[in-house]
Amino acid sequence: MSRLLTWLAYEDDDGAGRGRAVGAATLRLFDRAGQEHLAETDLHVRPDARRRGTGTELLSAVVAEAKAARRRSLIAEVPACTPAELFCVRHGLRRARPLYHLLLPLSEVHRGWLDELTATDHPGYRPAEWDGIVPGTLADAFAAARKAMNVTPVGSTDHGAVGWDAGRVRAMAEVVTGRGDTLLTVAALDGDEIAGFTEVVIPRGTATRARQYDTVLVPDRRGHGLGVWLKAHMLRRLHDEYPQVTEIETDNAADNVHMLAVNEHLGFHRERTTYQYQLTLE
CATH class of the missing domain: 3.40.630.30 (Gcn5-related N-acetyltransferase (GNAT))
Incomplete structure (x- = not known):
C-alpha cells in the first residue's frame, strides 16, 4: 500500500573512506486508492552538522522525487516548539494540524x-x-x-x-x-x-x-x-x-x-x- 525511499547524507571523505553519516530522509509514497496524491517524509540531521545546508539538500531530493511520482501533497510530522518547525516554515511548508501523543x-x-x-x-x-x-x-x-x-x-x-x-x-x-x-x-x-x-x-x-x-x-x-x-x-x-x-x-x-x-x-x-x-x- 506504499513504497519507501531513503536518502543518506555524508560528510566529505577525509581520505580514510566514506565520510560520517550526518543526515537521513525517507519518502513514503502511498499507492492505495484515494491517496495516490499523497507522500510523507521524515528528515533528520545530526545536531552538530546542522546549519550547513544538509537538510535543505535532503528535502530538495525528497521533493523532486515526490513531484516525479506526481504527488500533490507532502506531509511531515515534527516535534512542537523545536528547530524542526522553523525548518519547515523556511522551506514553505505550512502547519496543518497538531497531534497530541x-x-x-x-x-x-x-x-x-x-x-x-x-x-x-x-x-x-x-x-x-x-x-x-x-x-x-x-x-x-x-x-x-x-x-x-x-x-x-x-x-x-x-x-x-x-x-x-x-x-x-x-x-x-x-x-x-x-x-x-x-x-x-x-x-x-x-x-x-x-x-x-x-x-x-x-x-x-x-x-x-x-x-x-x-x-x-x-x-x-x-x-x-x-x-x-x-x-x-x-x-x-x-x-x-x-x-x-x-x-x-x-x-x-x-x-x-x-x-x-x-x-x-x-x-x-x-x-x-x-x-x-x-x-x-x-
Whole structure:
C-alpha cells in the first residue's frame, strides 16, 4: 500500500573512506486508492552538522522525487516548539494540524472500574472480539465501518479518502501479523452491522507497551458512549490476556475533541505534541 525511499547524507571523505553519516530522509509514497496524491517524509540531521545546508539538500531530493511520482501533497510530522518547525516554515511548508501523543499506564486503570464500564447498558449492541484478520462473516461489515475514518477530523491536511473493502482490511491485518505483531480488535455489533471498533497492536506480541491503532464509530452511532464502552472492553482484554502489557500509547488529532475526551476519561495523559506540516507540490 506504499513504497519507501531513503536518502543518506555524508560528510566529505577525509581520505580514510566514506565520510560520517550526518543526515537521513525517507519518502513514503502511498499507492492505495484515494491517496495516490499523497507522500510523507521524515528528515533528520545530526545536531552538530546542522546549519550547513544538509537538510535543505535532503528535502530538495525528497521533493523532486515526490513531484516525479506526481504527488500533490507532502506531509511531515515534527516535534512542537523545536528547530524542526522553523525548518519547515523556511522551506514553505505550512502547519496543518497538531497531534497530541498520549500514554495510559494500565496500573492506573482499576480492573473493577472496567467491569463497570463494560456493563453499561447499550441496548441492541453486543461486543465481538478477534485476533489478527477479521472473521470472514464480519469482513464486509468491518470494511463498511472503517470507511467512517474518512469523516474523522484531519485539520487542513490533504489526506484524501480511502476506499475500503473486505480484501483491503484483510491485507492490512496480514501486514501487521506478518511482521510478528499481535493485532487485537473489539467491535460493537448491531445485528449484522458494525457500529464501531477499536484496535490495539502489541509489537512482536510480547512488548510491554502496546500501540492504539484505529478507533472508529460510524457517524450516526456517535454520542452514545460506545467509544468508552469499546475501549473499556479492550483494556479488560489486555488486563486478562496480556499481563505483560503495562501501558498503551496513542496519538489524537487536537481537533478530534470527542475522541480526545474518550481517551482522557479512560486516563490517557498527554506526553508531547507534534505538528503535521504540509507542502503543496506544483
